[in-house]
């Protein structure tokens with residue numbers, strides 16, 4: 001039975017958006033922690049570790065996210081690990097984020113010039129002190145914009161999980177569209193919600209950058 | 217006893233032999249100007265003195281510390297040997313004062329208030345007492361270079377190494393930096409400085425070392441050596457830079 005698109009539907013979409021945000025948050029945190037390890041594994045002077053990290057990054061970056069979702073959603077149960085849509089989505093988006101964040105942060109760390117390392121060394125700072133007091137603060141500043149840029153992509157990419165039946169904003173829109181047959185209204189509403197989330201993120205990055213610039 | 221002693225030092229980058237058996241002693245209070253063509257190994261020699269470059273052969277001893285011994289505590293050595301580079305290398309995320317305080321706090325464990333006093337004193341010494349809170353990118357090249365010198369001096373070094381510290385500066389800013397060096401010379405600081413400022417070498421340095429193809433080709437009192445070079449290579453180098 002077809003019904004009118006009503007304010008209750010907007011509310012339903014907003015509730016579903018919580019899962020979009022939740023999933024993006026989990027992937028950002030999980031991917032962030034793993035991404036730090038990936039960045040270190042790329043940088044530390046130990047070749048096998050470097051190769052391992054490069055291989056991992058290539059696999060993740062070289063395959064579609066949707067494929068990765070399917071692998072975890074359909075593949076893990078075949079291996080005897082039954083997973084729900086949420087778990088499969090959380091795992092695959094985290095791995096996906098880790099490869100990209102790892103590369104962003106590696107780039108930031110390596111873009112801090114060799115001369116900065118040397119300036120620290122010439123003052124008698126230990127390797128660790130050079131890393132934590134000279135290189136990392138500069139790398140953080142460099143990496144804010146690309147990191148937030150990627151997180152915005154991540155928020156939008158959570159919509160792919162609709163295809164394995166995870167009910168987030170996009171899946172919820174499909175469900176309401178089926179009931180109301182008002183695709184334009186529904187998807188415009190969903191788009192507006194996505195926009196608000198992503199716009200807030202990029203504004204946050206502005207503020208953060210400005211604050212760090214004030215304190216250099 | 218010599219403050220710096222280099223004996224038979226050989227430095228290679230892969231197959232390229234950049235330092236070919238360097239022997240050099242620097243006495244406390246001595247000011248040694250190092251000159252030579254581009255690529256003759258001046259920077260490399262300086263960088264070997266504080267262990268920034270490991271050497272393949274020979275012995276380097278600085279202030280009684282054997283730099284070339286395996287497991288030498290290079291960080292302890294570097295805390296006592298200041299080095300200033302051509303490209304300033306201030307920490308861009310820290311203001312001037314905190315640039316100076318960083319190593320004091322981390323390496324010397326100086327309490328914050330005391331480190332701050334030292335920073336102020338050093339800045340006044342290089343004529344930048346009013347730039348305490350500025351960030352490096354708000355300063356001219358000459359000012360940045362003087363902060364870099366202040367940052368090194370704050371560690372109370374027994375030896376200062378300067379590698380072409382005025383080469384990247386606009387000509388009108390060179391004088392301020394050289395005046396700081398003259399002040400240091402007046403205080404009896406031991407210095408090794410790579411420079412292209414021949415008049416500075418002549419007037420301020422005690423001793424002149426001319427490097428040529430990885431060797432010390434001439435070594436003598438600055439004024440005499442510059443006035444009366446003993447080798448054809450130094451003669452032609454001086455002709456090239458002075459004319």
Ligand SMILES: Nc1ncnc2c1ncn2[C@@H]1O[C@H](COP(=O)(O)OP(=O)(O)OP(=O)(O)O)[C@@H](O)[C@H]1O
Pocket residue numbers: 229232234252253254255256257258259260261
């Ligand atoms: N890290 C490095 N790896 C390989 N070769 C190097 C390295 N550093 C210096 N060299 C080489 O060593 C030689 C001496 O270099 P060095 O920088 O000591 O010369 P320099 O006398 O300081 O020259 P300049 O006046 O141009 O600064 C050059 O041939 C240079 O290319």
Ligand SMILES: [Mg+2]
Pocket residue numbers: 258259260379380
């Ligand atoms: Mg040089």
